[in-house]
Amino acid sequence: MAALGKIRKRGMILISIIGLGLFAFIAEEGFRSCEASRNDQRQQVGKVLGEKVNVQDFQKLMDEYTEVIKMQQGVDNLNEMQMNQVKDMVWQTYIQTKVVEDEAKKIGLTVTDAELQNILAEGTNPMLMQTPFVNRQTGRFDVNSLKKFIADYKTQQTANPQMAAQYQTLYKYWTFIERTLRQQILAQKYQSLLAGCILSNPVEAKLSYKEENEESSIQLATFAYSTIDDSKIKVQDADLKAKYDELKERFKQNVESRDIKYVTVRVEPSPADRAELQQTFKKYTTDLAAASEPANVVRKSTSLVNYLGIPVAKTAYPNDIADKLDSMAVGQTYGPFETKMDNSMNVVKLISKQLLPDSVQYRQIQVMGKTPAEAQKRADSIYTALNAGAAFETIAKKYGQSGEKVWMTTAQYQNAPSLDADTKTYIGTLNNSGVNELKNIKLGQGNLIVQVVDRRAMINKYTAAVIKKSIDFSKDTYSKAYNKFSSFVSANQTPESIQKNAKSSGYTVQDAKDITTSTHTLVGINATREAMKWLFDAKEGEISPMYECGNNDQLLLVVLDKIHPKGYRSYDDPQVKEFLKAEVLRDKKAEQLMAKAKDVKNIAAAQAKGAKVDAVNQITFAAPVFVMSVGASEPALSGAVAATAKGKFSSRPVKGNAGVYVFEVTGRTMRPGKFDAKTEEQKTRQKALQYAGNFMNELILKANIEDNRYLFF
Helix, strand or coil, rough: CHHHHHHHCHHHHHHHHHHHHHHHHHHHHHHHHHHHHHHHHHEEEEEEECEEEEEHHHHHHHHHHHHHHHHHCCCCCHHHHHHHHHHHHHHHHHHHHHHHHHHHHHHHHCCCCCHHHHHEEEECCHHHHHCCCCCCCCCCCCCCHHHHHHHHHHHHCCHHHHHHHHHHHHHHHHHHHHHHHHHHHHHHHHHHHHHHCCCCCHHHHHHHHHHHHEEEEEEEEEEEHHHHHHCCCCCHHHHHHHHHHHHHHHHEEECCCCEEEEEECCCCCHHHHHHHHHHHHHHHHHHHHHHCCCHHHHHHCCCCCCCCCECHHHHHHHHHHHHHHCCCCCEEEEEEEEEEECCCCEEEEEEEEEEEEEEEEEEEEEECCCHHHHHHHHHHHHHHHHHHCCCCCHHHHHHCCCCCCCEEEEHHCCCCCCCCHHHHHHHHHHHCCCCCEEEEEECCCCCEEEEEEEEEEEEEEEEEEEEEEEECCCCCHHHHHHHHHHHHHHHCCCCHHHHHCCCCHHHEEEEEECCCCCCCHHHCCCCCHHHHHHCCCCCCCEEEECCCCCCCCCEEEEEEEECCCEECCCCCCCCHHHHHHHHHHHHHHHHHHHHHCCCCCCHHHHHHHCCCCEEEECCCCCCCCCCCCCEEEEEHHHHHCCCCCCCCCCCCEEEECECCCCCCEEEEECCCCCCCCHHHHHHHHHHHHHHHHHHHHHHHHCCCCCHHHHHCC
């Protein structure tokens, strides 16, 4: 009881303590919730239809598509520009797929396995022609070849690791094609539903045929807007506001964008840097000229061009090197010389020049043994039997091989980063063997019996040792540029001071407009993702840190000048006002010129009032007239001409994009050809379908896309 009494006496104190404890607990949970939310946002590439796109999932899609591109193009790596294209392609495909799937789900539209199998059986889909399952003889997709591969893939999982890896790569490629086919078919089915709502009829077909094939010839009198000086036109604020209201939809933007001012510094090699590199290359030239085996000299130089040590086509070398080869003598060393195009210093030694086939068709039998001696003995026996007239395919099958004929082209090996001794021997043997000649090649892992069966396209091939290095700046040069720019940034911490003092410090302030989150590089400079992150987290008037970017050769400072939110650009936006002013100027000039041409009844009268007269032929209603004298396309003129009878003068002046026009129709003929109702109905329907095809743009606009890829890629 005494304890209860003490508690009651301290009731308010305890309530306060408990209250504080509960608040702390709630605040901690709230903090954790906010932190979890922020972490979740940090993992989002974006949103589509309210659904979050996780960065790991998007990365998997990118990796998959990258492998597909590399496989299709036969390359090992993609450059930065290609990777940016991959990012955009994957993102756009993801958006379109999600949007179509969402719409299809609402109406119960799907792609069944049976439908997909029918597409594979037909084998006519263009996407299937990009796969390895194309019959070489028929040039068509072979579904049986695909089925065989899938069956082999399941049994190859326990095969040797190298074979299993090859099958796995090809299997991933096929699953990508299959999934893409399903997406493509679903989109086509959805579009077909829309197409079913569009009909054509004989009347429309006749009108369409006439619009495309009835040609008019005219005498055209042009009163060009350029004949009136802009300074003579008075533009008032009320005019601009009225034009803004009229054209407001043109100023709608679907994503936020930002304008910046920026200063960038590209660090260039100093004269001292160039002089030092010249001395280094003089030594390279001496060493390369004296070397009997140039591989070590090239390797130690860390040249940008690999030395394979075998004859390759001229196309394997950079253009500046290739241009020198034909004029060089074998054994000659040329250089050092500078190439402005890629900012490099170079030296080249021509080792050999040979006339060799660009393509070689051959067949082979791989011979193995428990020991090299056993392999050699077995290979000698096979070689003897073949020379005695034994059938190549028969012996190949005896050793579990097909012995089929395959082609080797120069392009397949000339861009390899390096080649081992066995590979060089192998390629050299194939290039130098005569047709039907047999060779027994001893390699490190056994022997190869090869026979060249065809040689095509004899070309000059070159073995050349090349040392190519970029003309780079030194650390000292970079430090000087860095320190100077850093001092400028430190001394100028407002947008106004940067603008005012940049020129006197040797810098230029530049503008970049309408930057969005879909931009890959800020102002075209590589490695500016950190600057992009800052930009879309900053407020107007803020100044960024100094960024080191580019290829470690540029410095960047950014000022966030203006944020344009999603929606309509305001009337006060300078770009909007500039556009409005141009439109109002054109309208006011048109008013003056139309008043001038109002009472004109013939070409002579128009010419008397200062119009420029030209003959214009082959005008159709279906295509806009291009007026050479003003360099503009004029759709309104096409319509007016079509509505005017032959021999008649235009009933009123026509307001165009670049001038006001009056005209007389001097001729009208139909193009040769016969009207076919069915064909024309089909054509008009196809046109309507093309317009209906824009449905995807409308659906995407309504999908509330949020693009945060700049945070990750």
